[in-house]
């Protein structure tokens with residue numbers, strides 16, 4: 454039987470309201486839903502559906518299951534691996550979660566918030582702050598990414614050092630399964646040893662196992678004070694020593710440790726010329742650090758200053774600026790956050806979001822830079838990332854005299870050269886951005902056969918028709 458797209462759109466409209474079913478057939482422009490943030494992936498969708506609550510999500514998923522239409526769950530569409538955009542066949546439907554944006558409950562005694570998947574991350578942070586709590590997930594896209602997307606990608610961000618990944622912040626989930634049934638494990642429990650922890654399957658599953666519609670997440674006491682420092686150093690090995698020393702001295706108060714290479718900082722200065730110069734001298738590597746706690750600003754500043762002074766004396770850093778106030782601290786963070794934007798403006802870079810044991814990072818970087826010099830002379834490594842979590846964005850821009858478009862054509866070669874070094878050191882080819890469409894071929898190569906087999910069996914058990922975000926993660 455031929456597929457009747459008009460009838461499908463009409464049925465979807467009857468379930469959730471015509472205004473919430475967008476389609477080219479209706480004259481709607483779907484570009485912002487069918488193209489990814491980085492502009493790498495452009496698909497075509499039969500429709501974009503925007504259900505307004507969990508029951509409507511169930512109804513759409515049941516319709517899709519009955520008519521064998523594939524669904525592509527989409528949050529803020531800020532993912533960097535093409536996970537939230539459809540293929541180019543005009544038969545997939547984007548299921549956009551933005552209208553599920555209610556805060557269902559904030560429990561200050563249990564220190565939890567129960568929020569719907571479409572809540573913007575920044576809104577969740579603000580809701581927490583309004584009751585003097587902290588929701589610690591924080592990343593450059595927080596003004597537009599959604600908590601459902603964060604959970605589906607197990608997002609990392611800049612406070613993993615202290616609070617862990619998204620996985621560590623989720624206590625319960627509500628998920629619409631591929632057959633439209635509701636899995637309700639929306640519990641706010643910190644201890645629950647009653648068999649398999651099913652929510653974990655969906656965290657980081659990138660929409661391939663079901664639609665997350667709500668989550669109960671952990672909150673923490675809001676910090677009263679925060680200090681930020683920026684240090685320059687000669688080598689990554691120094692940065693690794695600095696990390697160990699600062700953690701030792703500041704303990705739980707140490708919340709972020711971000712590495713920036715000189716080319717990454719130069720790129721920000723090039724595309725954001727108002728960015729102030731921070732240290733008098735130039736260094737090949739820089740580190741942005743943050744500490745926070747519930748005490749006074751003065752006490753925390755003094756502790757940070759003491760720790761930095763002893764690191765300066767021990768040779769773990771060469772020069773340092775301790776932000777004198779919140780505004781200067783924010784400017785330091787802006788420099789860090791603008792790297793991703795500057796890279797987008799620069800165009801044509803090949804991105805790698807890798808992780809390794811922190812102790813293995815200096816040797817990896819030496820090894821990989823040498824390999825690049827030999828195999829891809831002139832290529833410009835733009836290295837930065839969450840060194841405190843062993844996670845580097847090891848991005849490679851085209852040589853100055855190479856057309857960025859031509860450079861992109863060498864992605865497979867460059868990836869293989871870098872991932873082989875990562876893999877030899879038992880690292881990961883995706884630390885926090887996920888797999889999506891971008892890395893699924895590489896996943897098939899670098900994951901063991903046993904791991905892939907188990908992943909395929911889980912997918913087949915939950916989504917036997919293969920309708921939940923096909924073409925993502927698994928081949």
Ligand SMILES: Cc1cc2nc3c(=O)[nH]c(=O)nc-3n(C[C@H](O)[C@H](O)[C@H](O)COP(=O)(O)OP(=O)(O)OC[C@H]3O[C@@H](n4cnc5c(N)ncnc54)[C@H](O)[C@@H]3O)c2cc1C
Nearest residue numbers: 528529530531532536593599601602603605609610660665
């Ligand atoms: C400037 C910038 C900075 C960034 N910094 C970081 C960073 O520091 N750390 C980091 O980890 N990431 C970072 N990212 C990547 C991105 O923001 C994260 O992956 C984020 O978690 C994606 O959320 P989203 O709502 O935009 O999801 P989307 O991009 O819409 O979707 C991502 C994946 O999740 C699935 N999905 C979305 N919502 C649901 C749902 N409700 N149920 C089931 N599946 C769903 C989609 O199908 C897709 O596979 C950054 C991106 C940008 C643009």
